[in-house]
Amino acid sequence: MEGYSMYLPNYTIGHDVYEKIPTVCLDYGNTAVIIGGYKSREAAEEKIRKACEGSGLAITGSLYYGGECTYDNVMKLAAEPAVKQAKLLFAVGGGKATDTTKALGETLNKAVFSFPTITSNCAGCTSVSIMYNDDGSFLKPFFITRPPLHTFLDLDIIAKAPAKYMWAGMGDTYAKYFESSMSSRGEELSHYVGLGVTVSRMCLDPILRYGRKALSDNKAGIASKEVENVVLAINVTTAIASIFLTKDKIIDYNTGLAHAVNYGLTSFPDVEKNHLHGEIVSLGVLLLLLIDRKADPEKGFSLFDELYSFSRDTGLPTKLEDLGLSPADRNSVIDKAIAQKDIDHNPYRITREMLEDAFDELDAVNAANK
Numbered sequence: 001m002e003g004y005s006m007y008l009p010n011y012t013i014g015h016d017v018y019e020k021i022p023t024v025c026l027d028y029g030n031t032a033v034i035i036g037g038y039k040s041r042e043a044a045e046e047k048i049r050k051a052c053e054g055s056g057l058a059i060t061g062s063l064y065y066g067g068e069c070t071y072d073n074v075m076k077l078a079a080e081p082a083v084k085q086a087k088l089l090f091a092v093g094g095g096k097a098t099d100t101t102k103a104l105g106e107t108l109n110k111a112v113f114s115f116p117t118i119t120s121n122c123a124g125c126t127s128v129s130i131m132y133n134d135d136g137s138f139l140k141p142f143f144i145t146r147p148p149l150h151t152f153l154d155l156d157i158i159a160k161a162p163a164k165y166m167w168a169g170m171g172d173t174y175a176k177y178f179e180s181s182m183s184s185r186g187e188e189l190s191h192y193v194g195l196g197v198t199v200s201r202m203c204l205d206p207i208l209r210y211g212r213k214a215l216s217d218n219k220a221g222i223a224s225k226e227v228e229n230v231v232l233a234i235n236v237t238t239a240i241a242s243i244f245l246t247k248d249k250i251i252d253y254n255t256g257l258a259h260a261v262n263y264g265l266t267s268f269p270d271v272e273k274n275h276l277h278g279e280i281v282s283l284g285v286l287l288l289l290l291i292d293r294k295a296d297p298e299k300g301f302s303l304f305d306e307l308y309s310f311s312r313d314t315g316l317p318t319k320l321e322d323l324g325l326s327p328a329d330r331n332s333v334i335d336k337a338i339a340q341k342d343i344d345h346n347p348y349r350i351t352r353e354m355l356e357d358a359f360d361e362l363d364a365v366n367a368a369n370k
Contacts, residue, residue, distance in 0.1 A: 007243070008243060009239055024150045029086075034092055063083070070132055071103070088110065089105050099123050102147075117161060143246070155228055159217065170230065175281045209229070290357075290362060
């Protein structure tokens with residue numbers, strides 16, 4: 001067997017975690033450039049600079065990442081004097097800013113450290129950048145050699161971020177468990193894929209246990225135990241699972257029906273524009289659960305009622321109308337979903353009829369819970 005290497009996230013979480021920046025980062029270099037969005041740098045930059053004062057770690061500049069994670073923005077940043085002078089790249093913000101900085105680090109062979117300011121996805125801890133075209137349309141995943149060398153999760157900053165990011169992030173996070181478990185069912189798995197599937201259970205359990213209270217605390221700006229547990233599930237656990245699941249640079253175990261439904265829904269421009277990724281994926285999870293318990297009565301998931309209740313309690317969508325669509329749009333959503341490669345690797349073939357039946361069943365559940 002040919003050998004392989006795995007690179008996993010290192011992270012610090014809690015209050016005043018930026019104070020540890022010099023201790024963690026100075027082993028890799030003594031100059032750093034801050035790269036991020038406008039709001040994220042406003043939230044975090046002063047604390048980063050204060051932590052570096054007098055430590056021997058100099059900040060060479062603060063740069064806007066460009067608004068989209070594109071190869072063009074990566075190359076524009078590479079030409080910046082502040083980037084050329086820096087040995088370290090500090091990625092500050094959400095997924096696109098972090099992915100842009102990771103792609104920049106991979107291109108220039110510079111060390112990347114991440115500073116998530118919201119909790120919507122695992123970009124700050126994972127080893128892939130989702131690249132877009134200049135018009136904002138999806139291009140492809142860009143697999144990075146390793147995740148950021150360290151991730152600093154400041155709960156005080158994250159708890160004060162708009163709660164809509166945690167709200168949507170929870171839906172995308174528990175999809176990881178359902179999709180990886182479903183796509184790998186009945187297979188003899190490599191050690192790393194098996195480990196990824198096993199770890200993914202922690203993408204679900206903390207959210208069901210802590211998610212309602214965490215969302216309430218996030219709305220109030222409270223950095224509670226519940227917020228911490230959901231931040232870890234979204235930012236860290238999902239990344240660890242994804243690193244193992246995508247070690248072979250394939251999507252077979254890292255996606256599935258929930259994301260196929262997502263792509264069907266985002267084929268409508270208003271859905272893509274007005275709704276967050278994890279919000280949309282969460283509706284796909286409900287359909288996945290309905291299909292799976294009927295298609296595989298012996299091994300299928302039995303968690304639909306629990307997830308439906310969670311969606312209702314937190315305001316995640318349970319019907320097309322919640323995303324601004326109508327029942328007349330259903331056929332188009334199904335057409336797009338069943339054409340996605342995300343459902344190619346599955347324990348049984350997902351058909352149009354299965355999705356039609358699942359939508360019908362979901363409509364009936366919604367009608368009974370008005």
